Amino acid sequence: MATRLLQHRSADGTRRVILATGDSAVFLDSPATVRELALMAIDAGHSLADAAAARAGSQAVDIAAELAAGTLLPAIDHDDTARVWLTGTGLTHLGSAEGRDKMHRDAAQAEKQTDSMRMFLEGLEGGKPTAGTEGQQPEWFYKGDGTQLVGPGQPLTMPAFAKDGGEEPELAGIYLIGADGTPWRLGLALANEFSDHVTERHNYLWLAHSKLRQAALGAELLLGNPPADVRGTSRVLRDGATLWEKPFLSGEDNMSHSLANLEHHHFKYGLFRRPGDIHVHFFGTATLSFSDGIKTQEGDAFEIAAAPFALPLHNPLARAAAGPVPFAVKAL
Structure with missing residues (x-):
């Protein structure tokens, strides 16, 4: 159980x-x-x-x-939101390169192998190293601190300037850094990593911009050894009806990297081993409604469900109010 x-x-x-x-x-x-x-x-x-x-x-x-x-909170939080790191790795799942490669190939209008495909293939070859050896490092990105984390039922709010607000159904590893700097994996949570795929598609060098968005975390923290095969369903709802639905796979059996390899390449940086910090690390996905031509709009809702989690993760899509353009910095 x-x-x-x-x-x-x-x-x-x-x-x-x-x-x-x-x-x-x-x-x-x-x-x-x-x-x-x-x-x-x-x-x-x-x-x-x-x-x-x-x-x-x-x-x-x-x-x-x-x-x-509405009484359940995200599976983890911290009373000091600055002590929470939201990060992730991409191109980690079998099949995850297909959508990304098409996105970047269409943008570049080139026939050569894209950097996305090269990175995926390198991970496929070296992402699951034998014990005691270092594997291929994955794509890595930063999403923000604890202020960007929302819980079940809360809106995922894209910035006013966002070109898109798209779901990414994933598993997230939850970590606490011990007093001696040791990272402790507390468990896994169901997550919606949420990204701006239109911005990323314009130029893959804008991936960093596209990832500076909120993320949703399910209510349940799954304890014990991570399941090797996780099978779930991702949905986009519009006006209460299903607009798009597709199964998604996660767990190491469906990944090109082992969790240990992804964890090593994150926590090898001393910056990420500060005692007392919480890390929410998103492990990636191969399933996006954006890849199937879905254009989300305000008022849509995302729903992600997967066993052995008993509860789905449901979040409506919203857009923040517009701020000043351009945003002015004052000289002191």
Whole structure:
């Protein structure tokens, strides 16, 4: 049975952690957040699942009802949003190069192999190294800090200047950096990495711009060994009806990189091993509605679901109000 942790906030602001095992769930007696629980587990030398089980209370909870009530938070957060890193890796899934390659080839109008395809093939060859060896480094990108993280049911808001707001159904690794600088993987969460594919398509060197967007994180933190084969469904809804729907695959069996290789090439930088920081790292996808010609619009909604997560991740699409153009910096 899949063991998950969820974060709950009641109407009066009181926070609690939920332990879900299979179809049953209970509130923990303490602490109030997953991050606090993880720190306790590290200090005690216990697994996160054991630390949660030791604090399980007797009050049962219906997590589907809580999701509908809007009381479930993202699977992880930090009271200091500047201590949360949102990053990711692309071209990591079998089939992920097809859409990207077409996007960049159409933009370049060239027949030579694109940089995207070259990177994918290099990852396919060297992304799953044998134990004790270093594999091929992946594409890497930065999305922002904790201010860019939204939870289940919350709008994914693209900037006023965005050319597109497109879903990316993914798994995200959730990490906490221990006091000695050790990265601890707390688990995996269902995620919508959200990107501006029109901006990226214009020029692949604008990938960095296209990724500076919000991201949504599901309510459930899946504990234990990551599943090797995850199969889910990604949908775009318009006016309550399904506009587009497609299955997506994740997990190492469906990837050109191992999680260990992706983790190594992220945490090899000392910058990312600052004690106390939270990292949400998106592992990539091969399934995009944009690749099938879908043009999303404000009011659409994204829905991502995949076992062994019990709850879907649903987020409406919104656009921020326009700011000054050009944005002026004042001299001091």
